[in-house]
Amino acid sequence: MLTGHHNINYVRRAGLLLALLLGAVPFTRFKYRVPLQAVEVVPRIWPREAEVLGVVCRHLREVPPCLADLGGGSVHGYRAGRVLGHSGSAGRVGEDLMCLFASFFVRTASVPVAELPPRPEDWPPDGDTQGFLDWLVRFTEQRVHRPNRDRFGALFDAVGVPEDAMARFSARYRCRTARPFRLLHTDVHRANAVVRGKRLAVIDWELAILGDPLHDLATHLVRMAYGKEEQGRMVDLWAEAMADAGFIDLTAGLHEDLPVYVAFEYAQSVFPDVMRAALDLPEDARTEHFRTAADQVERAVRRAREPLRLVDVPDREQVVDALRAWHSTAR
Ligand SMILES: Nc1ncnc2c1ncn2[C@@H]1O[C@H](COP(=O)(O)OP(=O)(O)O)[C@@H](O)[C@H]1O
Numbered sequence: 279m280l281t282g283h284h285n286i287n288y289v290r291r292a293g294l295l296l297a298l299l300l301g302a303v304p305f306t307r308f309k310y311r312v313p314l315q316a317v318e319v320v321p322r323i324w325p326r327e328a329e330v331l332g333v334v335c336r337h338l339r340e341v342p343p344c345l346a347d348l349g350g351g352s353v354h355g356y357r358a359g360r361v362l363g364h365s366g367s368a369g370r371v372g373e374d375l376m377c378l379f380a381s382f383f384v385r386t387a388s389v390p391v392a393e394l395p396p397r398p399e400d401w402p403p404d405g406d407t408q409g410f411l412d413w414l415v416r417f418t419e420q421r422v423h424r425p426n427r428d429r430f431g432a433l434f435d436a437v438g439v440p441e442d443a444m445a446r447f448s449a450r451y452r453c454r455t456a457r458p459f460r461l462l463h464t465d466v467h468r469a470n471a472v473v474r475g476k477r478l479a480v481i482d483w484e485l486a487i488l489g490d491p492l493h494d495l496a497t498h499l500v501r502m503a504y505g506k507e508e509q510g511r512m513v514d515l516w517a518e519a520m521a522d523a524g525f526i527d528l529t530a531g532l533h534e535d536l537p538v539y540v541a542f543e544y545a546q547s548v549f550p551d552v553m554r555a556a557l558d559l560p561e562d563a564r565t566e567h568f569r570t571a572a573d574q575v576e577r578a579v580r581r582a583r584e585p586l587r588l589v590d591v592p593d594r595e596q597v598v599d600a601l602r603a604w605h606s607t608a609r
């Protein structure tokens with residue numbers, strides 16, 4: 279059983295009959311994926327992962343397909359291999375793997391947009407990168423921050439994240455250059471990367487969207503927790519690979535606009551990070567639990583400080599007190 283943030287995954291070997299039913303090779307492994315009831319923190323524009331996977335698997339043959347979509351849960355192929363790490367793990371990634379990621383982004387950008395499922399009606403028009411960023415900011419504000427103010431507002435305030443946090447972000451950061459929209463995975467981190475030999479398969483496509491490829495690169499850079507040197511190298515490899523594939527227009531304004539999406543990633547993640555730290559506190563939380571949670575909150579707030587222009591950043595004791603207060607009332 280493998281548990282991520284959004285699903286519980288049961289890995290099993292298919293017997294003869296089940297394999298026949300699924301159209302899979304007998305006795306190979308498959309994954310039964312059941313969504314968890316989690317707080318909504320990231321956009322899902324295509325609620326059925328199977329729909330996206332249908333398109334993705336035609337073009338990225340290494341991605342495990344959805345074998346059956348049962349509504350409540352779904353059955354996926356299981357790719358044998360080594361998962362690069364758990365989410366948030368650090369350590370050097372190395373040139374070879376970074377080249378594989380660069381090539382993965384090129385292949386994802388090559389998926390024909392016309393084959394993708396329809397977008398929501400308010401989706402920004404192709405190339406409108408600022409409209410795309412506005413959509414993401416609106417989502418964070420209207421679907422993540424606002425609805426959780428009732429339950430977490432006092433905690434947000436106490437750890438220095440004010441009501442107008444996202445407005446402060448918008449006032450400061452803008453995309454300056456147009457780039458064509460492509461399929462994006464948006465969650466390319468170590469726990470979603472399965473390596474076998476010289477091949478990399480990226481799993482977990484439920485958060486895929488259509489948009490500015492720099493957003494995919496930015497979430498990748500932040501969530502992989504690259505060191506400074508590797509981060510710079512990854513940007514160069516990405517740009518070279520895109521240019522070599524004839525996608526030079528996807529790299530337009532790279533050095534000016536990439537920091538905008540990196541800032542957005544730090545800004546938006548302060549909400550899930552603070553909420554998860556609080557929600558993970560057990561009912562009988564003790565000092566060490568509050569310390570661990572405070573570490574997570576402090577890190578998130580530190581990273582969002584610049585993008586959200588946070589001025590009243592509390593010290594450690596204040597964060598612990600805020601978590602204790604939340605725990606004794608809101609929980
Ligand atoms: N095909 C696979 N091969 C190896 N490990 C896998 C595979 N599928 C899932 N896992 C492991 O299970 C974890 C959760 O699966 P994932 O599909 O990413 O679900 P979630 O949506 O919950 O993140 C992954 O991070 C990985 O460690």
Ligand SMILES: [Mg+2]
Pocket residue numbers: 282283469470482
């Ligand atoms: Mg995952």
